[in-house]
Amino acid sequence: MTDATGPLLAVDGTPLKRKLAQSLFRSRARAFGLALPLLAFIIVVFVYPILDFLGRSVYDARFATLMPMTTEAMADWDGTSQPTEAMADALVLDLVVSKKEKTIGKVATRVNRELSGTRSLFTKTARSAAKFESPFMAALIEKDKDWADLETWQAMKTASRVFTPAYVAAALDRKMLADGSIVQQSEERRIHVKLFWRTMEISFLVTVFCLILGYPIAYLMASLPMRTSNLLLILVLLPFWTSLLVRTTAWIAMLQAQGVMNDLFVVFGLATEDDRFSLIYNKTGTLIAMTHILLPFMILPLFSVMKTISPTYVRAAKSMGATDWTSFWRVYFPQSVPGIGAGALLCFILALGYYITPALVGGQDGQMISNIIDFHMRKSLNWNLAAAMGLIMLVFVLFLFWLYDRIVGIDNMKLG
Numbered sequence: 001m002t003d004a005t006g007p008l009l010a011v012d013g014t015p016l017k018r019k020l021a022q023s024l025f026r027s028r029a030r031a032f033g034l035a036l037p038l039l040a041f042i043i044v045v046f047v048y049p050i051l052d053f054l055g056r057s058v059y060d061a062r063f064a065t066l067m068p069m070t071t072e073a074m075a076d077w078d079g080t081s082q083p084t085e086a087m088a089d090a091l092v093l094d095l096v097v098s099k100k101e102k103t104i105g106k107v108a109t110r111v112n113r114e115l116s117g118t119r120s121l122f123t124k125t126a127r128s129a130a131k132f133e134s135p136f137m138a139a140l141i142e143k144d145k146d147w148a149d150l151e152t153w154q155a156m157k158t159a160s161r162v163f164t165p166a167y168v169a170a171a172l173d174r175k176m177l178a179d180g181s182i183v184q185q186s187e188e189r190r191i192h193v194k195l196f197w198r199t200m201e202i203s204f205l206v207t208v209f210c211l212i213l214g215y216p217i218a219y220l221m222a223s224l225p226m227r228t229s230n231l232l233l234i235l236v237l238l239p240f241w242t243s244l245l246v247r248t249t250a251w252i253a254m255l256q257a258q259g260v261m262n263d264l265f266v267v268f269g270l271a272t273e274d275d276r277f278s279l280i281y282n283k284t285g286t287l288i289a290m291t292h293i294l295l296p297f298m299i300l301p302l303f304s305v306m307k308t309i310s311p312t313y314v315r316a317a318k319s320m321g322a323t324d325w326t327s328f329w330r331v332y333f334p335q336s337v338p339g340i341g342a343g344a345l346l347c348f349i350l351a352l353g354y355y356i357t358p359a360l361v362g363g364q365d366g367q368m369i370s371n372i373i374d375f376h377m378r379k380s381l382n383w384n385l386a387a388a389m390g391l392i393m394l395v396f397v398l399f400l401f402w403l404y405d406r407i408v409g410i411d412n413m414k415l416g
Helices: 016-055 062-066 068-073 085-100 104-114 118-131 136-143 150-159 166-171 192-223 226-241 244-255 260-267 283-306 312-319 324-352 356-361 369-378 383-407
Strands: 174-176 182-184
Touching (some): 062 068, 062 104, 062 150, 104 118, 192 324, 312 324, 356 369, 369 383
Antiparallel strands (some): 174 182
16 A cells, blocks of 8 residues: 555555565575576686686796795896895805705796706706805806806896786797896797787688688578578588597698699699699698688678578669679678678687697698697796787787777677
């Protein structure tokens, strides 16, 4: 009951608006409780490991933790003047402790990231550090003349920073100096930027090839009767039932000098028996194999969008005098742009992270940045540099999403 001017009340006298709010809150709390285990699982096994890994690109406390006295002694050093005796004293004391606690390997590895060849210097010196007598700077130089090199102490200064952009700089072919400035690497060490550009180039070309090949297929699937269209859809999905490794290995057999493709070229007179095409272990092999593997990811978004385009639009354009090409280009194609955007974005981002296919068929010219990340993760064990490369790729992908949203609009991207 309620009077003419008062709020609506529930049966128990509670205002109806408050009753509805309480009911809605309980409904949301119940839904959140049901989703909470899945959310916790995603955070623990997916979000946290990724954030922890990316954090390694700017965080490395190994040297500061294992060589605390040296880190403190070098805190006020400008990185350009000669090292002090206090720095040498702290270094020797830390070397003695690290040798005793068997952590010298981690220390040497960290400094070696900044200056190649210092790992053996640290391990060799640590074995004799307990026998050194003051003055320790002279004892260090007597043990190895490299301790008189200012560059060695500068490498330790750089390694002593807990939060450092050194790995990100290294991923961009730059080097962080002891004074905090960043300079370009020498010519022979500039490989990462070149690989980043190659990765962008290959990903872009693969996306273009997928669009050129996938658009007519998706158009055909959307135009044919349901039964025939479903059969073609099964053929498009068929590669997903085969392992990626198997498909890539099959291309090795197809593209090699004595493979099926070159045999066909010889039969049709496009090549001679003694002068066959080089289609494998180069960029060409990478483009062919990756285009085949990613083609379904372009066809499916295109097909799902084209299936919703009514054929009456094209017929109406033709009835008003438009040619087949004009009706397609002015009427049908603009309606398929959301599918093109979704497929292109999906193919491009997937291509950026491919490493199995380039590793098997790419050779030296077809390697991508993902192969270098894999190398640092499994062989060189430089996870910090691998994380820095991953961070750069992530920033680039987020930039692509932002750019796509500004030009096309994320709301216009459709997957079906």
